[in-house]
Amino acid sequence: MTAPAADAVTAIEEGLAALGTRYRDAFAGAADEQALRDAQAAVLGKKKGELTRVMALMRDVPKEARPEVGAKVNTFKQGVQEAFQSRLQEMAREARNADLNASPFDLSLPGRLELGRGHLHPVHQTRDDLLTIFRDLGFEVVAGPEVETEANNFTKLAFPPDHPATDMQDTFWVDVLESGDDPRSVRDGKVLLRTHTSNTQIRVMSQRTPPMAVVSAGAVYRRDDDLTHSPMFHQIEGFLVDENVSLAHLKGVLTSFAEALYGPGTPVRLRPSYFPFVEPGAEVDIGCVFCSESDGSRSSCKVCKTTGWVEVLGCGMIHPEVLTHCGIDSEKYTGYAFGFGVERIAMLRYGIPSIKLLFENDPRFIEQF
Numbered sequence: 001m002t003a004p005a006a007d008a009v010t011a012i013e014e015g016l017a018a019l020g021t022r023y024r025d026a027f028a029g030a031a032d033e034q035a036l037r038d039a040q041a042a043v044l045g046k047k048k049g050e051l052t053r054v055m056a057l058m059r060d061v062p063k064e065a066r067p068e069v070g071a072k073v074n075t076f077k078q079g080v081q082e083a084f085q086s087r088l089q090e091m092a093r094e095a096r097n098a099d100l101n102a103s104p105f106d107l108s109l110p111g112r113l114e115l116g117r118g119h120l121h122p123v124h125q126t127r128d129d130l131l132t133i134f135r136d137l138g139f140e141v142v143a144g145p146e147v148e149t150e151a152n153n154f155t156k157l158a159f160p161p162d163h164p165a166t167d168m169q170d171t172f173w174v175d176v177l178e179s180g181d182d183p184r185s186v187r188d189g190k191v192l193l194r195t196h197t198s199n200t201q202i203r204v205m206s207q208r209t210p211p212m213a214v215v216s217a218g219a220v221y222r223r224d225d226d227l228t229h230s231p232m233f234h235q236i237e238g239f240l241v242d243e244n245v246s247l248a249h250l251k252g253v254l255t256s257f258a259e260a261l262y263g264p265g266t267p268v269r270l271r272p273s274y275f276p277f278v279e280p281g282a283e284v285d286i287g288c289v290f291c292s293e294s295d296g297s298r299s300s301c302k303v304c305k306t307t308g309w310v311e312v313l314g315c316g317m318i319h320p321e322v323l324t325h326c327g328i329d330s331e332k333y334t335g336y337a338f339g340f341g342v343e344r345i346a347m348l349r350y351g352i353p354s355i356k357l358l359f360e361n362d363p364r365f366i367e368q369f
Contacts, residue, residue, distance in 0.1 A: 008060035015054035027087045040084045122369040126346040133260045139215040144200030150190035152199045156325040157277040193221035197237040205326035210333045211242035234342035241335030250336035258286045278316025285309040313340030
């Protein structure tokens with residue numbers, strides 16, 4: 001029910017007078033910041049605040065009295081806000097002083113929460129184990145760049161421009177800007193994310209004189225994406241160049257590698273295959289380590305698809321053109337090379353069904369290794 005005009009002015013003045021005592025006591029008695037904010041809401045809350053209810057009476061104040069009464073209300077409201085901020089700052093100072101005056105504590109003490117210790121990713125575990133095997137076989141570990149020129153990635157490996165073999169490697173090319181070029185006009189730069197670690201082979205062979213035995217590991221990039229392929233994956237590539245090197249030496253090294261990785265007596269076979277930078281080339285299979293023959297068949301093994309063999313890498317004798325491109329006399333020296341995906345070995349080693357699991361970084365998966 002609307003109050004008469006005179007009663008509205010009186011009610012507002014009495015309400016302000018009563019609030020002037022209560023809100024100051026409430027702010028002063030607040031024990032913490034939350035209690036202080038609750039006390040402020042009791043005064044200035046939009047729906048239930050006491051000052052809000054008093055201000056609602058302004059609609060019943062005569063027009064000629066509204067400027068004077070309104071000024072009083074606004075001054076009072078500003079006083080409430082200033083008192084709140086003052087008390088809030090006072091609380092912050094009290095908390096700060098309490099911290100400064102408290103007993104000192106030793107920052108060097110160990111934490112009470114024991115954190116689990118991390119470990120290498122399964123791909124890196126596999127990479128390090130593989131490199132250790134080749135070190136023990138006498139190979140030197142050398143690193144190479146991931147951003148490479150077309151010459152080192154393709155041309156010197158007997159991939160001439162527009163060669164059909166380049167279709168085997170979907171490539172990420174990199175646009176290169178000359179100094180001072182307009183970014184909108186990029187020249188046709190022959191730079192790419194390397195598609196294999198063979199670029200390290202080219203770099204080493206171009207800088208050294210045989211004999212040499214080198215192995216390299218690192219990330220490579222191709223536009224592949226399915227259950228067994230990833231746009232980025234890791235490769236290990238090794239090569240040896242010397243006089244009178246034959247395919248028999250290559251098979252001996254790969255057999256030693258397979259036995260070191262999967263155990264003594266692991267069978268190894270070479271199947272003829274084409275790679276543009278080796279001649280002859282071969283795919284290397286090992287006897288399946290996930291199944292055993294009982295009745296003469298392997299019908300239950302999904303890894304080797306009942307064949308008894310699992311493909312693990314590619315290899316071959318280094319093509320004479322590759323040696324020539326690197327400044328090595330192909331009439332005097334011969335060599336072999338081999339390469340394989342680290343993820344492929346890790347998947348076989350740990351029985352991982354999809355390569356995507358290795359890159360999703362799910363701790364529930366990673367912590368199993």
